[in-house]
Amino acid sequence: MKIKYNLKKKDGKARYGVLDTNYGSFETPMFMPVGTKATVKSLTPDELKDMKCGIVLANTYHLWLRPGPEIINRCGGLHKFMNYDGPILTDSGGFQVFSLAKNKEKDITEEGVHFKSHIDGKDLFLTPEESIHIQNLLDSDIAMSFDECPPFPVTYDYMKKSVDRTLRWAARGKAVHSNPNQSLFGIVQGGEFEDLREYSCKETVKMDFDGYSIGGTSVGEDKDTMYKMIDYGVRYLPEDKVRYLMGVGDPIDILEGVERGIDIFDCVLPTRIARHGQAFTRTGKINFNNAKYKEDLGPVEEGCDCYTCRNYSRAYIRHLITTDEMLGGRLLSIHNIRYLVKLVEEIREAIKNDSFIEYKEEFIKKYDNKEKKQ
Amino acid sequence: MKIKYNLKKKDGKARYGVLDTNYGSFETPMFMPVGTKATVKSLTPDELKDMKCGIVLANTYHLWLRPGPEIINRCGGLHKFMNYDGPILTDSGGFQVFSLAKNKEKDITEEGVHFKSHIDGKDLFLTPEESIHIQNLLDSDIAMSFDECPPFPVTYDYMKKSVDRTLRWAARGKAVHSNPNQSLFGIVQGGEFEDLREYSCKETVKMDFDGYSIGGTSVGEDKDTMYKMIDYGVRYLPEDKVRYLMGVGDPIDILEGVERGIDIFDCVLPTRIARHGQAFTRTGKINFNNAKYKEDLGPVEEGCDCYTCRNYSRAYIRHLITTDEMLGGRLLSIHNIRYLVKLVEEIREAIKNDSFIEYKEEFIKKYDNKEKKQ
Numbered sequence: 001m002k003i004k005y006n007l008k009k010k011d012g013k014a015r016y017g018v019l020d021t022n023y024g025s026f027e028t029p030m031f032m033p034v035g036t037k038a039t040v041k042s043l044t045p046d047e048l049k050d051m052k053c054g055i056v057l058a059n060t061y062h063l064w065l066r067p068g069p070e071i072i073n074r075c076g077g078l079h080k081f082m083n084y085d086g087p088i089l090t091d092s093g094g095f096q097v098f099s100l101a102k103n104k105e106k107d108i109t110e111e112g113v114h115f116k117s118h119i120d121g122k123d124l125f126l127t128p129e130e131s132i133h134i135q136n137l138l139d140s141d142i143a144m145s146f147d148e149c150p151p152f153p154v155t156y157d158y159m160k161k162s163v164d165r166t167l168r169w170a171a172r173g174k175a176v177h178s179n180p181n182q183s184l185f186g187i188v189q190g191g192e193f194e195d196l197r198e199y200s201c202k203e204t205v206k207m208d209f210d211g212y213s214i215g216g217t218s219v220g221e222d223k224d225t226m227y228k229m230i231d232y233g234v235r236y237l238p239e240d241k242v243r244y245l246m247g248v249g250d251p252i253d254i255l256e257g258v259e260r261g262i263d264i265f266d267c268v269l270p271t272r273i274a275r276h277g278q279a280f281t282r283t284g285k286i287n288f289n290n291a292k293y294k295e296d297l298g299p300v301e302e303g304c305d306c307y308t309c310r311n312y313s314r315a316y317i318r319h320l321i322t323t324d325e326m327l328g329g330r331l332l333s334i335h336n337i338r339y340l341v342k343l344v345e346e347i348r349e350a351i352k353n354d355s356f357i358e359y360k361e362e363f364i365k366k367y368d369n370k371e372k373k374q
Numbered sequence: 375m376k377i378k379y380n381l382k383k384k385d386g387k388a389r390y391g392v393l394d395t396n397y398g399s400f401e402t403p404m405f406m407p408v409g410t411k412a413t414v415k416s417l418t419p420d421e422l423k424d425m426k427c428g429i430v431l432a433n434t435y436h437l438w439l440r441p442g443p444e445i446i447n448r449c450g451g452l453h454k455f456m457n458y459d460g461p462i463l464t465d466s467g468g469f470q471v472f473s474l475a476k477n478k479e480k481d482i483t484e485e486g487v488h489f490k491s492h493i494d495g496k497d498l499f500l501t502p503e504e505s506i507h508i509q510n511l512l513d514s515d516i517a518m519s520f521d522e523c524p525p526f527p528v529t530y531d532y533m534k535k536s537v538d539r540t541l542r543w544a545a546r547g548k549a550v551h552s553n554p555n556q557s558l559f560g561i562v563q564g565g566e567f568e569d570l571r572e573y574s575c576k577e578t579v580k581m582d583f584d585g586y587s588i589g590g591t592s593v594g595e596d597k598d599t600m601y602k603m604i605d606y607g608v609r610y611l612p613e614d615k616v617r618y619l620m621g622v623g624d625p626i627d628i629l630e631g632v633e634r635g636i637d638i639f640d641c642v643l644p645t646r647i648a649r650h651g652q653a654f655t656r657t658g659k660i661n662f663n664n665a666k667y668k669e670d671l672g673p674v675e676e677g678c679d680c681y682t683c684r685n686y687s688r689a690y691i692r693h694l695i696t697t698d699e700m701l702g703g704r705l706l707s708i709h710n711i712r713y714l715v716k717l718v719e720e721i722r723e724a725i726k727n728d729s730f731i732e733y734k735e736e737f738i739k740k741y742d743n744k745e746k747k748q
Binding site: 295320322323325 | 411412413415416417418436440441445448449450455456457668669671685686687689690692693694696697699700701703704
């Protein structure tokens with residue numbers, strides 16, 4: 001069965017909906033944690049469910065290299081392999097190919113991309129067909145089309161050629177997609193160029209995918225440019241298909257994305273900053289390497305309902321982080337993921353109550369986004 | 375309140391008992407996992423309870439350096455600090471002082487030991503009084519006397535002097551011990567010398583501690599010598615006090631210890647080998663770096679009741695271990711600790727049924743202890 005998106009309510013462009021999958025339904029907007037190698041670092045699937053995560057992402061590139069899609073397939077697919085019976089989305093591998101390989105170590109041809117493995121330097125070749133074939137074997141609920149993800153900025157001419165190639169790659173991938181239980185998403189590219197986003201969007205939609213992604217954000221552009229890219233990319237998408245903004249998970253960016261009509265977000269941010277001792281709070285990020293927490297008996301954030309905040313003090317978290325104890329990163333990952341999932345829960349309530357903009361403004365007023373200031 | 379040991383049943387010298395503490399009672403023999411820095415690496419206290427761990431060890435030396443006993447005390451003591459409401463034992467710091475500091479970097483005097491911090495090389499001085507003072511502040515249920523833990527082998531003369539100093543240190547520590555809710559153990563030393571073990575044992579018992587440890591094992595001696603040390607050390611201990619063999623947690627060694635009258639064991643082995651991809655099974659240790667597990671859909675060990683074996687395949691564990699994913703060490707730590715706790719559960723049943731020796735021989739027949747062969 002393919003996924004089915006049910007749009008339940010709109011508040012401006014912000015959408016509240018439900019996505020039905022073979023592994024259960026979840027409400028949108030939703031934040032999706034990243035389980036790069038079929039594991040959200042340090043956490044179990046049970047913990048993800050406790051946090052009310054609706055869907056998890058796994059990275060095709062990493063699983064292609066290790067353990068290999070054939071092994072996962074023979075182990076019964078990704079759900080069984082990682083013991084997770086909720087929805088799973090796999091990316092195409094494209095982003096990793098374009099970000100992990102150094103420029104001189106990749107060669108983009110019409111056929112696909114030649115590059116070197118980030119593990120052992122081995123020559124690799126990924127094509128749209130191979131990406132879909134790998135994802136078919138992984139048996140995720142949602143597969144992504146293989147696209148070129150150019151850095152920011154590139155010239156208009158480069159982006160035009162890239163968008164056309166990505167469209168041809170999307171068609172090639174769709175032609176070979178063969179897993180009847182897996183949905184396939186198209187990806188809108190076009191950088192910061194309004195007409196290229198429109199062109200990419202309209203041509204991708206013509207191919208009739210099961211959902212659509214906005215790609216090419218978080219690749220070096222400033223925030224205002226990112227928000228424009230979302231505006232341009234979303235404008236011509238059909239209302240009855242789900243929309244996924246790739247690689248975005250900053251709280252403010254989630255709010256800006258929802259305002260523009262995005263339904264699903266993913267990002268390594270909550271788990272990566274956790275391992276470095278940082279936690280999201282409603283007033284901004286805090287860093288447990290700061291000595292001021294050393295005797296602080298309060299929770300990471302007052303009022304938070306996560307396992308970490310219900311059970312551990314800031315003083316203990318700081319001790320774990322400053323002594324490099326694995327439990328520290330684990331407990332902060334739980335808090336940070338739950339924080340973003342709670343954020344989208346509140347966003348959904350606000351959309352239902354026609355108060356999304358008020359909610360967003362209230363949130364931003366309290367939140368000190370230090371990244372913005374830098 | 376001090377701990378109270380209730381001897382319930384003997385089978386030869388093997389003892390089945392119950393230890394009452396301020397944080398609940400547990401049955402002995404018991405295996406105690408090591409939570410070096412107030413955390414059993416990667417695991418939560420909830421998980422330790424799920425595994426039926428009766429008691430947890432924390433290291434005084436490590437907590438003295440970071441975060442410092444005053445901070446833990448002001449945070450309400452170790453139980454509150456690490457959110458664990460079961461019994462906690464702290465060691466004296468002696469073992470770490472003698473094992474982490476290089477020979478030339480420590481100076482043993484009658485007053486105490488001068489040595490350098492393994493973190494920043496800072497000059498440190500630990501005395502029997504300071505060790506007890508730190509443990510009083512940590513507020514563990516059981517504190518250990520500060521002893522000298524000589525390497526193996528040393529001369530008879532050195533060991534004789536060391537035993538006498540350890541006795542004087544034990545008396546000094548006992549004199550300043552001031553936490554009414556904390557019990558204090560004496561430590562029997564004397565190396566492989568029968569008369570020194572007897573002397574150390576009798577003199578330590580005269581001081582009337584709340585329990586007794588056998589020290590100076592697992593410091594380089596062969597297995598037969600270790601078993602002799604236990605025999606010699608236990609012989610003159612009172613039946614109505616609990617006995618703890620420090621730093622021993624190999625399955626065969628636990629069986630040999632129980633046979634000789636030991637009640638409590640601790641060791642970093644189950645968590646350390648887990649992080650290196652090894653798991654205990656009834657037929658010996660297995661290593662998940664071995665390619666033969668790459669498509670193995672069975673649990674780590676058939677019939678094991680641990681969370682890991684109930685939920686994950688060998689293929690997935692191998693993937694996590696070979697890709698350095700933290701969840702791999704976490705899941706194997708759960709299995710390995712549960713394995714040893716299950717072992718002592720079965721040992722207790724065997725003692726109750728007067729079948730300990732049969733149980734032990736049956737276990738050893740199946741268990742291929744590769745360490746012995748090396």
